[in-house]
Amino acid sequence: PNYNPADRVLFIIQQESQEVVRGIKDKWLESGSHQALLTRIERAHEWNVGGQGGESSSESSTSSGGEDDSCCKQDKGEDIILNKHPKGCCAELAALVMRDVRGNKRAWQLIVFQALIGNILVAIVYGILFYGKARKEDHVCHGDDYDPGSCQRYFLVHMAVLSILSINVMFATHAWTTEVVMSETAMFLRERAGGYYKVLPYILAKSLIEVPLVYLMCVSMLLGAYWFVGLRGNFFWLSLEMLVLACTSSSLMYCLCAMSPSRAQAASLAIIPQTLQFGVSGVLLPIREIPVFLQWIKYLCPLYYGLGLLGVSEFHYLFEERDACALETGALWNATCPGVQIRLTALEVMDIHQNHFLWPNLVMCLLLFLGLRLLAVLLLWRKSRYVL
Template sequence: MGPSGSGKTTLLNLLAGRLSASSNLNGSGSITINGKKRNPGSFKKLSAYVMQDDQMFAELTVEEQISISAILRLPNKVSKAEKKRRVEAVISELGLSGVKQSFIGSETKRGVSGGERKRVSIGTELVTDPSLLFLDEPTSGLDAFNAQNVVQTLVRLARNGRAVAMTVHQPRSNIFSLFDMLLLLSEGQIVYFGSAKDALPYFSQLGYECPEHFNPADYFLDLVSIDSRSPQLERNSRGRVLYLHRSYNEALSSKEGDMIKQNEISPKIEEEPNQETDVTDIHKYAYPYWKEFFLLCNRASKLLVREQGVSIISAARTMITAILLGLIWLNKGRNISSTNYMDIEGILFFIPINQSFISIFGTIFTFPLERSIVLRERASGMYRVSPYYLSKTLVEIPRSIIFLLVFCAVLYWMVGLRDSASSFFLFLVVNFLTSLTAEGIALTVSAGAPNPKIASAIVPLFLVVSALFGGYFSQIPNYFVWLKYMSFMKYSFGAFMHIQLDDFQFQVPVSDCTVCDGNQVLSTSGMTDFSLGGNIGLLVTIMMIFRISAYLMLRIRGPKYDRNL
């Protein structure tokens, strides 16, 4: 316990082996488990960590969330029936039996209460039956009733043989009374560590008597907080904290060793595996690769089906956009001549812009939340990156194809584009590749950017540059020519132009036109540098580059912890 910035979460992360490799902290001393030095492999198996924010999919039920964790994290040799029994036991232990079929929900989607959601987070980690349970401010954001329920749940877990360590900022007195041990921090320094019930007598001996009927937790925080309202108050409070820290150091004695021995954790690991085994084990996953993939596909499918509101809005948007564009360019493709062929160029250039905006902004506003969930699950060792990424990509393809098919069918025939089944099929394929490419850009930026705001600021740059150099504007300064070959819209536009105008004859006398057929339009528009196949091939190449980049970003930006601390 301690004021904001006192080092609570840093210490918890250090003890839990969750300190970021980029923290650049230098540590000294050692961390032991029942007197034996901690090492990564065995420690990861006997401990669990519950983050402050409850990062879970709102569309999953309580039982589904805990079941997925059990299936992915319990050893593959454990039978399905045993895993199911373990899930039921955890749900019962956490008092969630009455809501196990309820959706988890979120701030915007109705679901279980905040306290129940926190207990689901705990249950997600509890399925592995850890001896050590770390929690970062589990009462944060909860009302008094739910906060007390969560802490009472943790007390029951501790009474059943687990060591439970949690950070807390300013608990109510009835919550503080439930604590066994108290570590009080101020500016990274320990001012008290011992029995929670002995804290009041300890500070009283130092001359700091807690007023009667006053919350001890509030009083302790007042003692160890730095008051920066004035230079004099700041000097006084810093002097008090320094005195408390020195007093604690002086009070340390042999009793400390006795206290540690009395609080040993459940002896589930009598022997420490050798270091080589541990380093290997930390990289292993409990579930086989292909089973991970199918389970994640199943989860992604459920999430997709349950996003009914998003699907309905997307379907309506698709129809409205297709009809609106169709009305603007109604029948323009049925009477192409030397005087109006630029109308067709306009719609063929606007289509990839439209598809790109829909795909990019549909991803940039939804993926960051999913990314935070994936980071939490990966930090717990639930699954590899590649099966998650493949499952996400493959599950979303059918819905994308359905929406594209509706969009293309309505727009294609309203505009009156080339009357050929093969042309329509190629038109659909290029639209699909354009969407995949734009989505790949959004995934890459979202996975690589520190937060959604930065991602949403970067993505428009890709769209603007790609549109400016997408081939519609033929007069480009020489120093920008190279950019047009990096524009994926250039290849989408080029492919559309070839699909519609290759060997296409205008229905006008040759004597009445300067541009008399589709091939001449392609030539005057600068579309002859790549054939239809060349444009599609280059579009596929760019799509693969961004899709692979998104995967690599997910790996690079994944959780990395300093094993030396």
């Protein structure tokens, strides 16, 4: 386990009913340890206020037991944290980031295997499976060898490769977020209850550490499939768009993890957004075939916007061919270039449009990222407020 025994006890208490938790709190308030702790806090405060220890401190020490007296004599005013000068958000953020950096250095072998080697191997398998599929449409969509059926079939395979890469990004980030957040839940609640830091710096630190690691995962996935499949989009832009999709998808998991008391429950809840994203993003069913009363879900779906971003970059050559045909033949370009028209129609079925790159695709991804992270902050704040 990734927590010490004290964290384990706290984690178990969280799963108990409100009556059990209330009973534990009442027993603590009635215990002698609680009273002794209050006495030590009062004496430390008197020591701090009275300088070198005043009359009130000595009088209270003579009236109490010898054991408490000997313990309290060892307490110096400067050693007691009274939170008079709490650290600012930037100081807390820097401390949390450095702690995560040290943790990643210790676990570098696991990170290298998961974020690089594992993803590259999976991507290579897909690359071999779809070897050269992104280029085969050229032979049957132009000139004398034009075949409408083959043109559409090869282009749909090309789109399927892009969808698979997007789905892999989503699954990888969901698993990574669940592992990172849920493994530190008990530690976060204990430290948050102790006032070591606020929730916002904690989420900001996780986000800052997440970006380079997730980008490594995206690059490794793309490396394994880009040249094997013959993708046509710019490698750098595709990797950045996959990063946007990954960070937006992980934001959704931050919220689910913040609502879940255990890793198992967080993993089970992850099935809900994954299933909904498959259904409304156009991967399993064309957007037009989705019932109207369910189509609104796509506007909250990171995979829907992520596919829109990747589709515009990957199929940029189609938009260029369309513009060239329109420049040559005018309004009759679709009759002159039927292969281009067939593939553009397939993109429209997937709701991928060239003029949708900035809005709504990119802007909505950024808004979902920001909104879901702020919601995760609120949920974690509420969760840490009622730890016990």
